[in-house]
Amino acid sequence: MAGDAAPANAEPSINVQDAMPSYYDSKHAQADAHFFNRREFCFTLNGDIFVRYQAFKDGAELQAAIQRRCPAKIDIGPVYSANPQDRHKFGASFQPLERELVFDIDLTDYDDVRTCGSGGHICARCWPLMAVAVKIIDAGLRQEFGFQHILWVYSGRRGVHCWVCDPSARQLTDEQRSAVASWFSVYKGHEEGKARVALLGGTMHPAVERAAAILRNAWRETLLPAQRLLEDGPHCEAMLRYLPEEGLVESVKRKWATAAKKEANRSMDVSLLRWGIIEEEVRLRLAEEKSRSKTGGNFKVVGPLERCLDEIVMAHAYPRLDMEVSKKMNHLLKAPFCVHPKTGKVCVPIDPAHADDFDPDGVPTVASLLGELAAAAAAREEAAAGADGAAEAAGKGPEPWRDTRMADAVTTFERCLLDGLAASNREELASRTRVAVAVGQLGIDF
Amino acid sequence: MYNTPPSENITLEEFERLALARLSVLKEMEAYKLRHPNKTEKELLDKLNQLKLKHMKGTGLGSSGAAGSSREEDIRADLISHYVLRLAYCRTPELRKWFLAAEAELFRLKFGTYSPEEHEQFLAAHAPQYRPVPDDELGVVMGDIKQVSWTRVPELVSGRRVLLRGGWAYVSREALAPLVVAEFRTGVSKGLSEMARRWRQMFPAEEEQRLQPLVASLANRSLVADYSGVATRYGDVSAANLHQVSARHFPLCMSHLMTALHTERHLRHGGRQQLTLFLKGIGLPMEEALLFWRSEFAPRTTGEAFDKQYAYNIRHNYGREGKRTDYTAYNCPTIVGFSGGPGDHHGCPYRRLDETTLRAALGRLNCDERKVEEAVSKARAGHYQLACAAAFEGVHRVPEMDVGISAPLQYYAESRRVCAEREAAAAGGVPPATAGVDAAAAGPATAGNGGAQASAGPAGPTPGGAAARVGVKRPAEAVVGGTPGNA
Numbered sequence: 001m002a003g004d005a006a007p008a009n010a011e012p013s014i015n016v017q018d019a020m021p022s023y024y025d026s027k028h029a030q031a032d033a034h035f036f037n038r039r040e041f042c043f044t045l046n047g048d049i050f051v052r053y054q055a056f057k058d059g060a061e062l063q064a065a066i067q068r069r070c071p072a073k074i075d076i077g078p079v080y081s082a083n084p085q086d087r088h089k090f091g092a093s094f095q096p097l098e099r100e101l102v103f104d105i106d107l108t109d110y111d112d113v114r115t116c117g118s119g120g121h122i123c124a125r126c127w128p129l130m131a132v133a134v135k136i137i138d139a140g141l142r143q144e145f146g147f148q149h150i151l152w153v154y155s156g157r158r159g160v161h162c163w164v165c166d167p168s169a170r171q172l173t174d175e176q177r178s179a180v181a182s183w184f185s186v187y188k189g190h191e192e193g194k195a196r197v198a199l200l201g202g203t204m205h206p207a208v209e210r211a212a213a214i215l216r217n218a219w220r221e222t223l224l225p226a227q228r229l230l231e232d233g234p235h236c237e238a239m240l241r242y243l244p245e246e247g248l249v250e251s252v253k254r255k256w257a258t259a260a261k262k263e264a265n266r267s268m269d270v271s272l273l274r275w276g277i278i279e280e281e282v283r284l285r286l287a288e289e290k291s292r293s294k295t296g297g298n299f300k301v302v303g304p305l306e307r308c309l310d311e312i313v314m315a316h317a318y319p320r321l322d323m324e325v326s327k328k329m330n331h332l333l334k335a336p337f338c339v340h341p342k343t344g345k346v347c348v349p350i351d352p353a354h355a356d357d358f359d360p361d362g363v364p365t366v367a368s369l370l371g372e373l374a375a376a377a378a379a380r381e382e383a384a385a386g387a388d389g390a391a392e393a394a395g396k397g398p399e400p401w402r403d404t405r406m407a408d409a410v411t412t413f414e415r416c417l418l419d420g421l422a423a424s425n426r427e428e429l430a431s432r433t434r435v436a437v438a439v440g441q442l443g444i445d446f
Numbered sequence: 447m448y449n450t451p452p453s454e455n456i457t458l459e460e461f462e463r464l465a466l467a468r469l470s471v472l473k474e475m476e477a478y479k480l481r482h483p484n485k486t487e488k489e490l491l492d493k494l495n496q497l498k499l500k501h502m503k504g505t506g507l508g509s510s511g512a513a514g515s516s517r518e519e520d521i522r523a524d525l526i527s528h529y530v531l532r533l534a535y536c537r538t539p540e541l542r543k544w545f546l547a548a549e550a551e552l553f554r555l556k557f558g559t560y561s562p563e564e565h566e567q568f569l570a571a572h573a574p575q576y577r578p579v580p581d582d583e584l585g586v587v588m589g590d591i592k593q594v595s596w597t598r599v600p601e602l603v604s605g606r607r608v609l610l611r612g613g614w615a616y617v618s619r620e621a622l623a624p625l626v627v628a629e630f631r632t633g634v635s636k637g638l639s640e641m642a643r644r645w646r647q648m649f650p651a652e653e654e655q656r657l658q659p660l661v662a663s664l665a666n667r668s669l670v671a672d673y674s675g676v677a678t679r680y681g682d683v684s685a686a687n688l689h690q691v692s693a694r695h696f697p698l699c700m701s702h703l704m705t706a707l708h709t710e711r712h713l714r715h716g717g718r719q720q721l722t723l724f725l726k727g728i729g730l731p732m733e734e735a736l737l738f739w740r741s742e743f744a745p746r747t748t749g750e751a752f753d754k755q756y757a758y759n760i761r762h763n764y765g766r767e768g769k770r771t772d773y774t775a776y777n778c779p780t781i782v783g784f785s786g787g788p789g790d791h792h793g794c795p796y797r798r799l800d801e802t803t804l805r806a807a808l809g810r811l812n813c814d815e816r817k818v819e820e821a822v823s824k825a826r827a828g829h830y831q832l833a834c835a836a837a838f839e840g841v842h843r844v845p846e847m848d849v850g851i852s853a854p855l856q857y858y859a860e861s862r863r864v865c866a867e868r869e870a871a872a873a874g875g876v877p878p879a880t881a882g883v884d885a886a887a888a889g890p891a892t893a894g895n896g897g898a899q900a901s902a903g904p905a906g907p908t909p910g911g912a913a914a915r916v917g918v919k920r921p922a923e924a925v926v927g928g929t930p931g932n933a
Contacts, residue, residue, distance in 0.1 A: 048754075112788045145596065146613025168613075172597065179600035183610075189785035189798075205606050 040077030040084045053084040072341040075332035096329040101169040104325040105133050106159035113316045122158040128222035131355040133319035136211045138352040151417040152350040156340025181326040186318045197314045230271040242312045244304035252281050348409035364405045376403030452525045468527035471497045472548040534661045536641040554627045683730045685738035697857035698795045706791040711746035716792035722763045727775035727855045732764040777853035796825035796833040814840035
């Protein structure tokens, strides 16, 4: 596959590489030529051969290398203190200096809570899990950490990647990266048959509460109906295990049975119906407990009751990050616009504001792009043959990919990341100049 | 904050005495924490004061109550001992890491005893980047809060113990301590690397013969307990007898992995790491390890696929690939800290298994019924290492050992020792040397450990033969590792 993948693979890179300087260098793109060539690229060649520590002078050289070697996969690493190809000369002083803060969320980590498939599977029914993860992490990065330049990319198969490109984010130490990753990690693995969800005791942290609010909405609107978690089966049993009292489970099951008989409920989604009953039962039980005494009931009973609904939602839908990817500056991550070696899908950017509308099965693939290119070329020829000169001139540019669906992907890339980054770089450059002028004038005055 | 090193002349004896006293306190504090991971601040502080009294009496370093030592004396001794150790521990990354952790812990405890006014003064003097929050900024007045860039307080961020907004962390007074500790860490860490860089110039030419060896030896006296001797003491471990050895001598975390591996014909990455490093620790040679894993992974994974996907990792763990680090096996705190998804088997089973599964697993180890209950209840209370010790007692039918297990290798070594003794006794011979694994480690490093160990084994005279050497880190190696720039 890699053979015919390569031309299309290289195609979007051309444009991306033109824009890379401003993506890579906040000081001034053109001023520091020794920035890009310290960035590690890793090619995965056919047969899982990794070629690490590659670096290129500029976009053109990278493009040439991609076209020559046809890598099945391209990973981007950190910017090192020296050109990675000369790393042996520098010994211990060869260190990573800068790297985008990255996140990787993968649907395989949700296998115990998704019903539609497992492993490499992805479909419209499990995408809501990713969409809600994108929304939560994106909002957190912007509001809490104050980052602005955030790129979300579909990983090509069953997950998403996130690149935070703010200058401050790129310079974070490994410890700080771990801290961000932990900040977002609520799911702490499995224990005793239940997902362990951290920090739901007492009042919720504002950040968790914000995430919970997003999740509660998404839960009823998309997640529950799409995943059909409450239809009979192991997932339904697992969910009931989160209810703190045996009696509660019993009464929920009884209500389910009676509700199923009602004619009116036939048309309603079973999962939503059953969830409504769970909520109702928990609420009733809570009210009963609270009315028992003036102090609002025994907190050992009330606490778990108050928490259990959120616990279920969080355990099933809170973003599960692959922490290791974010923790280390020198962790490699697949380049945006790369072609996934197994699916042939292009890793296109996702607009976090429209994450719900993203269709993982609808992204351009190598095959579809080649088809579109051929079609566009044919259309041009036809137009040329038709002697309709004006229309033909407009369509025939130096960038044939503009006629394919890659154009949309690049537009998203520009809108979500590049434009903002370029603007803030310009601003910074201007302010630096102002400072330089001010200092210069100071010198003259003396 | 130890910002300026002391400059005065002191005698060689005092130099060494102060350093050793501080070292003992640091080491014993560490051992104490390892053994009792759930102690409160107060208990830790009491222990610290008790240790200070024990080791630093008369050095001026004792708690201020000690007779004859003024506050100035205290500060002076504190400063000198800190800097001497800094000198001794700056030489390799490993030593630096240990020293940093130990000192930061000491500082943390000390800082906790300050009053609010002292805190305020300290912050103003040493950490001006903590800015008071303008009243209207958060919309609500929240009392005594400071704001600081979140990158300064990764510890709090990682525990979600602050409020973050737009890159600022809003920190309450209670949460301040770890921040200041972090600042302290950074300060000392910088000092250490600076010192390592300028190591050659640290000593005046005429002192090179006298002081340098003394300082260098300080660090060697005391590497953490290690069980490297276990590998060779009890005969060979090979792929062929591994399951047999496992059934008798492995702690639950490892036998659990062995079982999972054997039934599922596969282990996920975390489990593979935990188990290979342990097997390496007990002396399984690399070739045998490859053989073992390959046969366990078959038939689910073909030999060819195994070589492609997994063999590299095993060789890497043995230091034959990549940067060629000779990795050591995980100890309990590391393993307890692991978490994993539903398909993972690594981590500490006392923490990760639910009660029924745990009970069944212990039953399979042929553990005494009463001890199973004890282990389960300890595990439920969060004392995983004590739970493991209870299981050990139950499996081997030995009297109570009042320490927890601190590393799977320790469990293994103890198990082999107990069994070897039994066999020797059954054969009518004189029991072989029975010193605890690390009881013989020289220096103050494991004095606490050693004392505790002694009560673990059956009583009796224990002439330290070959066994006594088990815990001693080969000094030659440590020196070689620590000498910079000889190449």
